[in-house]
Amino acid sequence: MAPHLTVYKWGPHMLVSILHRITGAGLAIVGGAALVWWLWAAADGPDSYATFTSWARHWLGVVIGIGLTWALIQHTLTGLRHFALDIGAGYELSTNKKWSLATLLIGVVLTAALWAWILRGLWS
Amino acid sequence: MTTEVNAAAEAGTASAAEAPRAAAPGDARPHGSAVEGAGHWWQERVSALAALLLWVWFAVSLLRLPSLDRAIVAEWLSSPLAAVPMLLLVAATFWHIRLGLQVIVDDYVHDEGSKLFWTVLIHFAAILGAAFALFAILKLAFAAAPAG
Numbered sequence: 542m543a544p545h546l547t548v549y550k551w552g553p554h555m556l557v558s559i560l561h562r563i564t565g566a567g568l569a570i571v572g573g574a575a576l577v578w579w580l581w582a583a584a585d586g587p588d589s590y591a592t593f594t595s596w597a598r599h600w601l602g603v604v605i606g607i608g609l610t611w612a613l614i615q616h617t618l619t620g621l622r623h624f625a626l627d628i629g630a631g632y633e634l635s636t637n638k639k640w641s642l643a644t645l646l647i648g649v650v651l652t653a654a655l656w657a658w659i660l661r662g663l664w665s
Numbered sequence: 666m667t668t669e670v671n672a673a674a675e676a677g678t679a680s681a682a683e684a685p686r687a688a689a690p691g692d693a694r695p696h697g698s699a700v701e702g703a704g705h706w707w708q709e710r711v712s713a714l715a716a717l718l719l720w721v722w723f724a725v726s727l728l729r730l731p732s733l734d735r736a737i738v739a740e741w742l743s744s745p746l747a748a749v750p751m752l753l754l755v756a757a758t759f760w761h762i763r764l765g766l767q768v769i770v771d772d773y774v775h776d777e778g779s780k781l782f783w784t785v786l787i788h789f790a791a792i793l794g795a796a797f798a799l800f801a802i803l804k805l806a807f808a809a810a811p812a813g
Contacts, residue, residue, distance in 0.1 A: 566769060569762040573791075576758070577798045583738050584801035584808075590735035613720070620713055627710065 553641035560645075561619040564612035572609050603660075611652040618644035709764045715757035723754055739805050748806035752799055759795035763787055 582593035596602045622640055625631045631640055726747065730737050741747050770783045 562769065565765045569766050573759065573762055573794050576755070577794045577801075580755075580798045580801035580805075583735055583742070584804040587735055594733075617717060617720075620717070624710070624713075 552638060553645065554637050557615075557619045557622065557641045557644050560615060561623070564616040564619075567612050568609065568616055571605065572613065575605075575609065607652065607656050610655060611648060614651050615644065615648040618648055705764060705767070709761065709768070712757050712761035712764060716754070716761050719750055719754035719757055722750055739808070742802060742805040743808065745806065748802055751802050755795055755798040755802065759791045759798070762794075763791040766791075 578593060582589040597606065622631070622644055625640070631637055726741070727733065730741060742751060766787045767784065770780060770787065774780045774783055
């Protein structure tokens with residue numbers, strides 16, 4: 542095996558790189574289906590929409606919704622990171638590490654804040 | 666490489682008997698990013714930018730609605746100023762989905778037959794999803810239009 546495959550240390554830049562791909566695949570399949578279902582249910586009528594909302598309000602639906610929200614925010618942030626890298630910025634090791642960690646932190650904080658607001662009715 | 670040798674041998678031309686030559690710049694042309702990779706790369710980024718702008722608009726719009734009850738959503742999408750950006754959002758998003766999933770297939774699926782299968786499936790699924798979503802938006806948008 543080539544040395545470069547064994548001699549490396551995991552870093553946040555590797556994590557956000559693979560997370561960009563994983564969240565992208567998840568959004569494409571689960572998120573794409575959810576978007577189509579929501580729009581179709583709204584167009585089809587009250588009964589279809591009631592079926593959608595009953596699933597969306599189920600605890601499993603909420604878990605998937607939180608997951609999709611986090612994936613969308615994380616994918617967006619790492620996508621912005623890629624835009625910066627595309628123009629040749631942010632390759633310095635410390636800068637790369639800082640912004641990689643920032644996407645992880647902002648992703649979790651924004652998701653938590655948004656869902657705390659959405660679910661506030663359950664706790665008040 | 667093997668394919669080229671076979672092709673030359675099958676052609677039965679004099680080139681098959683010639684000594685191996687050094688690689689020329691044109692040799693790589695039909696085999697990689699010079700054909701469509703750069704176009705794919707640009708489309709991925711342009712669709713990402715379009716999706717980014719439209720999803721920010723979408724998120725803000727949803728948060729501004731009093732609720733997500735069907736009547737509220739239907740009334741919101743009856744306005745062209747909501748329906749048209751929503752159509753664009755679906756188009757940009759599903760085009761980005763198609764491009765992104767294609768990259769994953771290209772990176773991990775190496776068997777040509779499997780790659781063809783997944784490539785066709787991605788196209789069919791993305792276009793099917795987009796078509797249903799676009800139809801639903803148009804139905805809501807035109808439902809509220811007065812007859813005649």
